[in-house]
Amino acid sequence: MAKLTKADVLHVAKLAKLNLTEPEIDKFLPQLSSIIDFVGQLDQVDTEDIEPTAQVTGLSNVFRDGEADLSKCLSQDEVLSGTDKVYNGLFKVPAILEGRTDK
Amino acid sequence: MNLPLTIKETREGLLKKKFSAVELVDEYLERIKKNSDLNAFLTLSSEIAYDKAKEVDKLVATGVSDNQYPLLGSALAHKDLFLTKGVRTTAASKVLESFVPQYSATVVQKYEAAGSIMIGKTNCDAWAHGASGENSDFGPTLNPWNKEYVPGGSSSGSAVSVAAGMSLLSTGTDTGGSIRQPANFCGVVGLKPTYGAVSRYGIIAMASSLDTVGCFARTVEDVEKMFIVTKGEDGFDSTVKNVESPRPRDVLKIGIPKEYFAEGLDKEVEKSILEVIEVLKKEGIEFIEISLPSTKYAIPVYYIIQPAEVSSNLERYDGIRYGNSRDYFGAEAKRRIMLGTYALSAGYYDAYYLKAQKVRSKLKEDFDKVFEKVDAIIAPVSPTSAFKLREKTSDPLQMYLADIYTCPANLAGIPGLAIPSGFNKKGMPLGFQLLGPRFSESTLFSLGKMYQEVTSYVPSLAII
Numbered sequence: 001m002a003k004l005t006k007a008d009v010l011h012v013a014k015l016a017k018l019n020l021t022e023p024e025i026d027k028f029l030p031q032l033s034s035i036i037d038f039v040g041q042l043d044q045v046d047t048e049d050i051e052p053t054a055q056v057t058g059l060s061n062v063f064r065d066g067e068a069d070l071s072k073c074l075s076q077d078e079v080l081s082g083t084d085k086v087y088n089g090l091f092k093v094p095a096i097l098e099g100r101t102d103k
Numbered sequence: 104m105n106l107p108l109t110i111k112e113t114r115e116g117l118l119k120k121k122f123s124a125v126e127l128v129d130e131y132l133e134r135i136k137k138n139s140d141l142n143a144f145l146t147l148s149s150e151i152a153y154d155k156a157k158e159v160d161k162l163v164a165t166g167v168s169d170n171q172y173p174l175l176g177s178a179l180a181h182k183d184l185f186l187t188k189g190v191r192t193t194a195a196s197k198v199l200e201s202f203v204p205q206y207s208a209t210v211v212q213k214y215e216a217a218g219s220i221m222i223g224k225t226n227c228d229a230w231a232h233g234a235s236g237e238n239s240d241f242g243p244t245l246n247p248w249n250k251e252y253v254p255g256g257s258s259s260g261s262a263v264s265v266a267a268g269m270s271l272l273s274t275g276t277d278t279g280g281s282i283r284q285p286a287n288f289c290g291v292v293g294l295k296p297t298y299g300a301v302s303r304y305g306i307i308a309m310a311s312s313l314d315t316v317g318c319f320a321r322t323v324e325d326v327e328k329m330f331i332v333t334k335g336e337d338g339f340d341s342t343v344k345n346v347e348s349p350r351p352r353d354v355l356k357i358g359i360p361k362e363y364f365a366e367g368l369d370k371e372v373e374k375s376i377l378e379v380i381e382v383l384k385k386e387g388i389e390f391i392e393i394s395l396p397s398t399k400y401a402i403p404v405y406y407i408i409q410p411a412e413v414s415s416n417l418e419r420y421d422g423i424r425y426g427n428s429r430d431y432f433g434a435e436a437k438r439r440i441m442l443g444t445y446a447l448s449a450g451y452y453d454a455y456y457l458k459a460q461k462v463r464s465k466l467k468e469d470f471d472k473v474f475e476k477v478d479a480i481i482a483p484v485s486p487t488s489a490f491k492l493r494e495k496t497s498d499p500l501q502m503y504l505a506d507i508y509t510c511p512a513n514l515a516g517i518p519g520l521a522i523p524s525g526f527n528k529k530g531m532p533l534g535f536q537l538l539g540p541r542f543s544e545s546t547l548f549s550l551g552k553m554y555q556e557v558t559s560y561v562p563s564l565a566i567i
Binding site: 004008009011012013015016017018019020024027028031032034035036038039040041042043045047050051052053054055056057059062064074078079081082083085091093094 | 206312341400421434440442444445448454455458464465467498500
């Protein structure tokens with residue numbers, strides 16, 4: 001298996017939307033490396049013709065009718081109760097688009 | 104007050120007017136206050152507890168029939184992963200430091216309907232990541248038998264609450280051992296049910312193909328009562344299945360896995376389990392040696408699948424709709440998110456996640472084959488009894504390796520029941536676990552009750 005590099009750690013942190021400090025990177029790099037080395041031993045296991053297991057009790061898709069049951073829904077106030085960053089009954093989110101600079 | 108130690112003692116005491124439910128709540132809250140240095144609770148729900156206690160006292164006054172309210176007046180502490188309407192729920196993480204849920208988990212509602220009294224929310228490793236309780240963002244929980252030792256984790260506060268008499272019962276989640284191991288370290292009974300036996304609706308998800316919702320009490324009988332109250336389909340968690348227990352053999356047969364009684368197992372832990380085997384043999388139980396050859400791959404499989412699913416489940420915490428931003432994640436959560444993201448990322452998915460899922464099939468098959476020959480397996484819960492605080496915190500891999508006897512049950516989706524079996528020379532609790540085929544909880548309860556009955560087990564509190 002490939003050796004984990006600082007660039008890998010930064011890449012993965014970016015994918016996971018985590019802001020790491022320099023000391024954190026210094027701490028996590030060797031720790032993550034040793035764990036990845038360790039789990040890499042699965043390499044040696046012969047898994048030819050073996051199906052992967054994602055579900056252990058033999059259930060497949062469980063369906064129900066797509067009917068809205070309002071008794072099982074939270075009210076708008078309840079939904080918004082976890083934050084004070086609210087505007088006109090909606091969540092306020094950070095901007096992902098910036099204003100045009102060509103006008 | 105002479106604290107009742109079981110559900111039955113609580114019920115009888117209430118019905119015979121030895122104490123009222125309000126007095127019980129007084130007593131438990133007092134004990135929690137007195138032992139606050141154990142750091143077992145993150146939030147107390149005193150007001151709700153007194154309201155419920157008054158309700159219970161009214162019920163007692165008007166008369167309760169035998170088949171009503173199976174947990175009447177039982178003080179219950181919930182792991183802080185269980186959503187409780189109107190009561191702060193943090194997952195022991197600063198991300199959810201001020202989160203107050205708008206609804207309660209299915210099991211929280213079921214416990215309430217059964218007549219129990221919610222007393223508060225217990226400390227745990229943040230997001231249930233850990234095996235010592237030391238990963239809580241609100242400080243570690245201490246072992247009530249000796250405060251220099253960890254109580255185990257991740258359901259640390261729940262195990263301590265029962266062990267130290269701060270509640271009669273408590274709840275937990277077990278994804279890789281998080282109920283059985285702290286039960287073992289604290290000398291109480293802990294049940295990890297079959298995957299899909301108990302609804303996870305309203306419980307903060309860790310690794311969705313492994314997570315199970317279980318409980319702690321002082322006797323097997325009480326854990327069985329809790330399981331009966333909580334099990335079954337609820338229409339919200341689609342992985343839950345109503346299944347009848349498989350019928351055990353007329354002469355029960357238990358397997359002793361040779362891979363579990365090997366190098367690395369503490370001598371005192373081993374000796375205690377061998378004594379348990381002798382006790383059960385005298386009761387006519389047959390024992391045979393069995394083999395689970397893929398055991399050595401359990402930890403690497405678990406530490407790929409679990410962080411992969413953790414990274415996916417923790418994606419939702421963006422600090423927009425509720426909670427704080429992702430900068431508030433602690434070190435262990437960040438490690439697992441990164442490990443999982445790596446294992447799922449382009450170019451590595453086949454080598455890690457898919458490969459681990461295939462080896463998982465082998466582990467599952469090991470158990471399925473063995474259960475053609477035996478009704479249950481007896482095994483250690485952890486390689487050692489409780490270890491000291493800070494002993495393993497500097498090397499996460501060392502901490503992970505201690506999951507060796509617990510995480511295989513999660514990978515296979517089978518139930519596990521951890522039962523105390525005495526104390527070691529240092530005075531720390533010892534114990535064992537019984538594993539069984541999927542949905543065979545009733546067989547594990549029969550065996551566990553038999554053991555506690557023939558040894559005339561009397562639960563003892565860590566703190567008088």
